Amino acid sequence: MTERNSFFTTLENEALICGRCGCCRSSCPVYKIIGWESAAPRGKISLAKEAFAKGDKSALSDEFVKRVAQCTLCGACASECATCIDTRSLWLELRKRIAGLGKQPAAYDAIRETLLANKNISNFENDERLEWAEDLDEPEVVEPRAGAEVGYFVGCVSSFFPQAAQIPLDMVEILTEAEVDFTTMGADEWCCGFPLISTGFQAEADQFIKHNVEKIKEMDIHTLITGCASCYHVWKHDYQEELGDYQLEILHNTEYLARLVKEGRLELNELEEVVAYHDPCDLGRNSGIYEAPREIIAAIPGVKMVELYHNRADSLCCGGGGNLQSVDAELAEQIAQLRVEEVNASGATILVSACQQCEQMLSTAVRKAELPVRVMDISQLVLEAL
Amino acid sequence: MRTEILEKIKEKYGSRATDSSFECGLYSRDLGPVPGLLVNPLFNTTPDLVVRPSHAEEVAEILRTAYGSGIPVTPRAGASTVYFDSVPIKGGIVMDVNLLRGIVELDEEGMTVKVRSATTWSELEGYLNRKGLACKSYPSSAPAATVGGWLCMMGYGLGSLKYGSMLSQIKSIEVVLPAGEIRTLTSETEPSLDWFAGSEGTLGVVTEVEIEVRRLTAMEHFMLLLADESELLNVMQAFMNASVTPYNLHFADQHCLRAMDKLGFGLEGVDSGCTLGIDYEGTKEELEQARKTVEAITSENEKVTRLEDEVAELEWDGRFKALKLKRGGPGVLGAEVWLPVKELAGYLAEVQTMGPKYHVDLFSYGHVVTPEYITVMTTFYADETRTIPYIINLSLVKKIQDVGYRHGGCPYGVGLWNTPYLNRIYESARLAELRKRKQQLDPKGLMNPGKVYRPPFLMQPLTYGLGMDVMAGVQKLVGRGGSR
Incomplete structure (x- = not known):
């Protein structure tokens, strides 16, 4: 696993460091669609420099705030940056500053209010976190209990959105098949905090982080798995301070499933399919996990694996990151369409991802493009092969 | 009249045209x-309108309209130069050509691609690598620089030492002339395509380029450490004279290495000296010969140490990130000098004595781009948040160019900011020829005005130099330069 080093210092300093070379431009999915200089990372940083490093508050216009929100936080610009600016951290800091000045988009306020009220990103109460498990033969297997070998952090999307509910159902079946001693946090699982971090409300996110860590400690969980790429990234990076010395192995579902396959705890049967894997930004480029999902796919006999044109660190975003949908759903869809063009060119019959947001975005885009391609989470592919 | 014409273009191009001050400011x-x-106080760098045509016919239509109405047009693609090549100085229209992207046709038999x-x-x-092919050369700003943009600059970079300038690889170009005529040009046409190499967007808008490609071959990377710059030239020339020509030959001086090290980008096992990187590509036999060449040159010279292959590979992987040096500033100023290779040692020695005199650390690095010439970037830290000291710091850019000039060099590229050095860059007959071409294709002087041919009034060599x-x-x- 390789992960980019972060040299991030302060917003002001990084904005001054930017050389405006434009290496970030071509890789930015938002710039690819919008096409204006203000949508390119270098354009936004240029304005951030005026507003924050040079103190020109007039640069902090509504148009600028809109452009800052039009970003999926995919991190492609950070990979390309010739001055090694950790632009993902820069965008987060920028959103935090904007929220601090009360200039954030109205949609961000709605996200914040929902989260503070429900502890999750849906309109459902958090007590209903395990609603999805009603479709299991034995729903009680997911009831929270202390001391389990593995804690499954389901994530808000999989817990509350019917489109993604298949993921935890499949995971439970797989874990059961592999005889894993697992549990969930039930209603004690709060949102990981990413939607708050990414909208600039770090202080509020800290409450969520504190709560989740407390509960994990209470439950004496020492291995945590999650199928959400963003939850994973946040747990790996933003939870570390709160976790302190507490020993917690944090794994994405793909890492854990790859381990189960390697240990021979899952026997995979033949599938005659052409499978392409879409690297979720928060799992691949931003966390450095590229091989685990590929190892799982390669372990399925009969599967022909094809790579999308942009893959691994060069992967294109699905459009669903960074809360973009909440401020510009059309832009998010257009970005997904770019990715689907690559799926079409790949000849894949199945497109696999490892993030429920990616799956949702790409499913919709594939449907819209009327492609004969099934989009699924890696857990579903594994289950089909069991 | 001008306002009405701009309004008409804006209306016609809808969401692909803007006159908003928010957007125009960024152009x-x-x-x-x-x-x-x-x-x-000197220039009107904010465009009145930015428009984004998506094909040559639209480019032609906009140019025809602008030309007929006397409105200046500044083409802009990657905007990855520092000379204001793609920044207007008389307002008017900025033509953002970034929608003109993608592959038109690959001719694998003829080994060319039209793009x-x-x-x-x-x-x-x-794209080419996925087809088992590769560019013969490309700029060190490849992620940002465009094919047409590099042609309009000088077109020397990585691979040029082995495969020649970009111009030498081009079969044809499609270009829209200032008055809106679409032409396909080759070396046989009138005008010839070579008029556009180094024209910096002043003769028209290049819309397509047909260029030679090569087979994608394996590469080998080597990195040598030299005690100091005195030996650099000898070793460099030994590689240039060897039977296998390097794909890329590049150096970094000791000040550059030290600065990188301070920033956490140092090379494993290197705490002093300067480096010479040698990158080869080719057949198995060529690479074998290359390896022998490296071994022979290094074994003969005790002042040279060969670094681990891994170091050389990392350096190659980071070939587009020389700008990371800027993290130590955060501002950086500098000059890129087109220098005779044989003058490199003298140039570096003089630059290194110049730094302390002006209270700055000067860092130099560069690429050999022809058997005779090397492009050398010499930079120093400057703090752009302190405006007056920063402006004073800018004068050192000229001092660096003066050092280059004393060693037979000149600025690499003209744009606006290097117009005071025109007489250093071009011999008078060549400059007269370039001006004649400009007059022939753009008699009204509307295509990217103010660049390349003549310095503006306040930048005449005498007054500017003084x-x-x-x-x-x-x-x-x-003065005190340097980082904050």
Whole structure:
């Protein structure tokens, strides 16, 4: 696993460091669609420099705030940056500053209010976190209990959105098949905090982080798995301070499933399919996990694996990151369409991802493009092969 | 009249045209970190309109309209130069050509590819590599620089030492001339395509380029450590004279290495000296010969140490990131000098004595781009948040160019900011020829005006030189450059 080093210092300093070379431009999915200089990372940083490093508050216009929100936080610009600016951290800091000045988009306020009220990103109460498990033969297997070998952090999307509910159902079946001693946090699982971090409300996110860590400690969980790429990234990076010395192995579902396959705890049967894997930004480029999902796919006999044109660190975003949908759903869809063009060119019959947001975005885009391609989470592919 | 015409273009191009001050302001800059205090009183760098055509016919239509109405047009693609090549200085229209991207046609038999002009070099290389092919050469700013943009600059970079200039690889170009005529040009046409190499967007808008490609071959990377710059030239020339020509030959001086090290980008096992990187590509036999060449040159010379292959590979992987040096500033100023290779040692020695005189650390690195010439970038830290000291620091750019000139060098590229050095860059007959071409294709002087051919009034060599020398004198006496 390789992960980019972060040299991030302060917003002001990084904005001054930017050389405006434009290496970030071509890789930015938002710039690819919008096409204006203000949508390119270098354009936004240029304005951030005026507003924050040079103190020109007039640069902090509504148009600028809109452009800052039009970003999926995919991190492609950070990979390309010739001055090694950790632009993902820069965008987060920028959103935090904007929220601090009360200039954030109205949609961000709605996200914040929902989260503070429900502890999750849906309109459902958090007590209903395990609603999805009603479709299991034995729903009680997911009831929270202390001391389990593995804690499954389901994530808000999989817990509350019917489109993604298949993921935890499949995971439970797989874990059961592999005889894993697992549990969930039930209603004690709060949102990981990413939607708050990414909208600039770090202080509020800290409450969520504190709560989740407390509960994990209470439950004496020492291995945590999650199928959400963003939850994973946040747990790996933003939870570390709160976790302190507490020993917690944090794994994405793909890492854990790859381990189960390697240990021979899952026997995979033949599938005659052409499978392409879409690297979720928060799992691949931003966390450095590229091989685990590929190892799982390669372990399925009969599967022909094809790579999308942009893959691994060069992967294109699905459009669903960074809360973009909440401020510009059309832009998010257009970005997904770019990715689907690559799926079409790949000849894949199945497109696999490892993030429920990616799956949702790409499913919709594939449907819209009327492609004969099934989009699924890696857990579903594994289950089909069991 | 002008306003009405601009309004008409805006209406016609809808969401692909804008006159909003928010957007236009961002088109008034490139990489050149020149303070507004200097620029704004002299030039109108904010376009009245930015328009994004998507094909040559639209480019032609906009140029025809603008030409007929006397409106200046500044083409802009990657905007990855520092000379204001793609920044207007008389307002008017900025034509953002970035929608002209993508592959038109690959001819694997003829080993050429036809590509739309705003495709970046990284995009083209990525496309070709998947087909088992590769670009013969590309700029060190490949992720940002476009195919058409590099042609309009000088077109020397990585791979040029082995495969020649970009111009030498081009079969044809499609270009829209200033009055809106679409032409396909070759070396046989009138005008010839070579008029556009180094024209910096002043003769028209290049919309397509047909260029030679090569087979994608394996590469080998080597990195040598030399005690100091005195031996650099000898070793460099030994590689250039060897039977296998390097794909890329590049150096970094000891000051550059030290600065990188301080920033956490140092090379494993290197705490002093300068480096020479040698990259080869070719057949198995060629690479075998290359390895033998490296072994022979290093074994003969005890002042040379060969670094681990891994170090050389990492250096190659980071070939587009020389700008990371800027993290130590955060501002950086500098000059890129087109220098005879044989003068490198003398140039570096003089640059290194110049730094302390002006209270700055000067870092140099560069690429050998022809058997005779090397492009050398010499930079220093400057703090752009302190406007007056920063402006005074700018005078050192001229001092670096003066060192280059004393060693037979000149600025690499002209744009606006290097127009005071025109007489250093071109011999008078060549400059007269270039002006004649400009007059022939753009008699109204509307295509990217103010660039390349003549310095603006306040930048005449005498006054500009005097002004810069006075400021450099101030810097020498009381100035302090460097990072914050």
